[in-house]
Each structure stands twice: as C-alpha cells, then as structure tokens.
Amino acid sequence: MSAKPKLYYFDGRGKMESIRWLLAAAGVEFEEEFLETRDQYEKLLQGGSLLFQQVPMVEIDGMRMVQTRAILSYIAAKYNLYGKDLKERALIDMYVGGTDDLMGFILMFPFLSAEDKEKQRAFIVQKATSRYFPVYEKVLKDHGQDFLVGNNFSWADVHLLEAILMVEEKKADVLSGFPQLQAFKARISSIPAIKKFLEPGSQRKPVPDDKYVETVRRVLRMYYDVKAN
C-alpha cells in the first residue's frame, strides 16, 4: 500500500467528489481505483474491505474508511481544516450539513427521468436561492472576512465552493442576487490548490452522464426508479 490515500469508487462524482475536493484543497495527492464491473465490486465485498458493503471507500493511514461524512471529518481534522476548537468545529459542521443537503438534491439528478429532471432542476434552484445561499451570503456579509469560519480556510469553504459550482451547472446565473458569494467564489477558486483542481487534467470529475448512470446501476444492480424530491 502506498503512502497516498486510495479512493475506491466509480469514475464519476457521486458521493466521492466532496472527498476529492477536500483532499485536493488540502494539497494531498491521491490514487483512485474505478469500479467498472460487478465482479470488481463483488471482489471488494468478499475481501471484506467494505464495512457496510458500500462505497465510497478510502484507504488512508492504515484504515479502510467508509461513510462519506466520517472520511471527510477525518481528512478535515488531519489537515487542519476543521477549526481551532469545538465551537468552530460546530459551526463548520452546521455549514457543511447545509451544503451537504443541497448537494444531496443534485446527487440523484442524473438518475431521474427527463421529465423529473426539469422538476428537480427548479427545486434545486429554489432551495439554493431561498434556503441555502442566503445563509452563507449573510455569514460573509456580517463578519466581512474571507472565509466562513474563524477567519481561516476550512472544510466549510471547500464544501460551499463545490456546492456553488454544482448549482451553477444547473443554472448559470444563480449567484446573481448574491454579491458576497460571487466574491467568495472568485477568492476561493484562486487558492493555488483549488485553482489546480479546477484546471483540466485534475482528478475532478465531470458532470455525470448516461454512461456514469449505467455503470452505477450495473455495478450496484440498482435498477429501481429514483424519484424527484
């Protein structure tokens, strides 16, 4: 096993993308193994690598970690992106909880029927502009600092940028009522580690397409219909 963390997932965003973002933001190089066949997945299962029979799975520091939130928390703490004390951590956890809920609406998007996609797109934009973005806009306006928590770059900032870019893919001008978030987006995007991640050739994955959906369904034998919110 190399010293670099190794990520096991499909060759696409899904639940692993936030982990790729956080490792990249922390300047940590990582390897990836992409699940393409049912056989690969069953081999992982039989080998006992997947604690709850699910991916994402990340091999890191001698552990085979599963559960996205647990993995992200570990990375954040290890690379000092989790605040300086319990109260800052609480704020970061709250903010990440919000962006996680928002990105959750987008996670299922590729699996929806064409008709449901339109409904869901409207739902995502409505929630982003009425529930989530106003919160972060206000946080930034109220303290006037560059970062969300404790005047220090943290997991919350990485997660928010990721969420902003994902919602923009659904509606390009979604930040038009949010000047603080526009400035935030520009600022965080220009942090060297993040700038690098946003360039072509990085490990950032593209918007999920039909091939991705097909792969997930095939590997997980997940053939049921996914409903919109």
Place this chain on the structure above:
Amino acid sequence: MSGKPRLTYLNGRGRMESIRWLLAAAGVEFEEVYLETKEQYDKLIKDGFLLFQQVPLVEIDGMKMVQTRAIMSYIAGKYNLHGKDLKERALIDMYVEGISDLMQMILMFPFSPPDAKEKNLESIKERATNRYFPVFEKVLKQHGQDFLVGNKFSWADVQLIEAILAVEEKVPAVLSGFPQLQVFKTKMSNIPTIKKFLQPGSPRKPPPDAHYVETVLKVFKK
C-alpha cells in the same frame, strides 16, 4: 435562559431522539419545547432561530445549533464520548454513520404509504440482520471488550443501543442470531444514565403513532 440545553422539536422521536439519547447518556439534563402548530414553526423561522429553516434546534452554550450530526458531534466532543484521538474518532464516526443509515429507514417508516409498509419493514429487517448488526457483532467478538471503540463508553455505543431497541420494536426476535449484541444490549441498558433514560417518566419518546405523523404533516405543511 437556564444553563441547560433546550431542544425544540415535535413531541416525538424523529431526528431529535438520537440527541435526547446522547444527552441522557452523558448525564446532561435538558429542557424541551414542542412544536404543535404551523404558526409556532413559522414564528421560529421568522425570528431567525433556524439557520436552514429546519428543526432539530438545540440551544446550547450560547449557540442555536441545527443539523443533527453537527449537534451530536458537539455533544459527543464536549462530554468526552468521541474517542481519545483522531483514529478513534474516525471509527466512532464510521459506526455512527452506518447505524444512522439504518435509523433513517426507521425514521421514514411511519410516513410510507400503507401499501409499502410491509416491504419497508422487510427492508429494515434485512438491512439490520445482513448489513449492520453483523458488523457490530464481529467488532465486539474480535476485541472482546464491553464497548465498541477504545475500551471506553462512546457515542457509538449510545447510537447502537438506541438502534437495537428501535429495530426490536419492529422485529422482536432480531437479535436472535447475535449473542454479542444481546450481551451488549444488557450491559448498556444497565449503565446508570441509560437505565434512567429507559425508565418511564424520562424524556425518551414513545414509538411514533398516527397522531405524531399527523402533527408532522400539519406543522411542516407548505
């Protein structure tokens, strides 16, 4: 405001129950405000109490905390139930998140349409016996200790005993293939703070009934 944490939620389990369990297990007394009408909920939002317009809300240490996981992480951290170092915390987080996926199925169950209830019950039974309980059975068997992580009582133990009891309410014989979990259940139930929480008159809420479902739909009606 008293020094005690104050919980705002419906008068029922839902997403707040795990928080009640954790506070109780930590020996922390708390107050509760129950949402009964849409007007109460709308007022909370209007007055700026709910960061993302949602409950659970826990007012604790000068913060208005929302987001169940954030709240529980804070309580666990504050009361030394989150392991002694980063690696123990990682294990606890993995176990808690897994159990939370199982609890999510139970959470949603009362809201499933009548024709889906039998299928959903079967799913809960299947996941508990094939995916989640075997993991913790094995963990306990392998290290032979009383607690899941680091030979010390933690958030993971509280979450697991809560889940065991919740599944048993739906599938009474569910622990029959799990001798370690049976012992674990007895041991955890006898911890004084948990024993107290399991007695009548505690803040523990009963299984959700039709009235609870009705109240949820009424309060959160769009």
